[in-house]
Amino acid sequence: AQSVTQLDSHVSVSEGTPVLLRCNYSSSYSPSLFWYVQHPNKGLQLLLKYTSAATLVKGINGFEAEFKKSETSFHLTKPSAHMSDAAEYFCVVRPPLVGGYNKLIFGAGTRLAVHP
Amino acid sequence: DAGVTQSPTHLIKTRGQHVTLRCSPISGHKSVSWYQQVLGQGPQFIFQYYEKEERGRGNFPDRFSARQFPNYSSELNVNALLLGDSALYLCASSSGRMDRGPNTEAFFGQGTRLTVV
Numbered sequence: 001a002q003s004v005t006q007l008d009s010h011v012s013v014s015e016g017t018p019v020l021l022r023c024n025y026s027s028s029y030s031p032s033l034f035w036y037v038q039h040p041n042k043g044l045q046l047l048l049k050y051t052s053a054a055t056l057v058k059g060i061n062g063f064e065a066e067f068k069k070s071e072t073s074f075h076l077t078k079p080s081a082h083m084s085d086a087a088e089y090f091c092v093v094r095p096p097l098v099g100g101y102n103k104l105i106f107g108a109g110t111r112l113a114v115h116p
Numbered sequence: 117d118a119g120v121t122q123s124p125t126h127l128i129k130t131r132g133q134h135v136t137l138r139c140s141p142i143s144g145h146k147s148v149s150w151y152q153q154v155l156g157q158g159p160q161f162i163f164q165y166y167e168k169e170e171r172g173r174g175n176f177p178d179r180f181s182a183r184q185f186p187n188y189s190s191e192l193n194v195n196a197l198l199l200g201d202s203a204l205y206l207c208a209s210s211s212g213r214m215d216r217g218p219n220t221e222a223f224f225g226q227g228t229r230l231t232v233v
Contacts, residue, residue, distance in 0.1 A: 106158030
């Protein structure tokens with residue numbers, strides 16, 4: 001079965017310091033992996049995606065993530081946090097096609113707080 | 117271009133009632149998926165529709181049903197509402213079935229906040 005585990009439910013950083021949001025996945029096959037962000041009262045927005053191309057993936061707003069198969073990890077990083085980065089972040093796995101359809105499997109989320 | 121639109125944005129219902137949630141995908145998108153997000157948790161997959169046919173169903177009871185119309189908009193119906201159905205219901209649209217390529221992105225609407233009292 002496919003699953004994702006977000007290792008931290010809450011992360012708090014100071015503005016201008018690095019951000020690290022951790023995600024481990026479980027997949028029998030080579031998965032597609034995503035990070036989505038959800039700001040309060042807004043829908044989910046795709047930050048970046050890994051689809052078996054380059055293992056270091058760059059996304060929007062300065063975020064990037066590195067796919068490490070040996071560690072089954074897909075951690076999200078940003079060199080310098082901004083106040084506007086405060087939001088809920090979801091690590092997502094999309095397993096290979098099964099039965100003619102596909103679906104996204106979300107982690108429980110990590111709430112990022114950014115302090116002045 | 118308009119993104120994914122969902123209506124209503126908020127809804128309060130009583131236990132045992134029925135509710136219908138609506139979703140309009142991005143123009144040109146033929147696939148619509150529904151997710152339930154309970155407070156404090158990640159979204160859970162409910163249904164995927166493509167070309168008006170159900171293509172996948174998550175682990176939800178038969179009280180949950182959906183359909184997709186010829187214009188690719190979709191409705192999610194929930195019968196006999198329970199308190200546990202209180203959640204944010206998210207609709208996602210994509211250009212096609214995700215098996216057609218790894219780069220098919222799902223675009224989410226802002227959701228419908230359902231409160232069952």
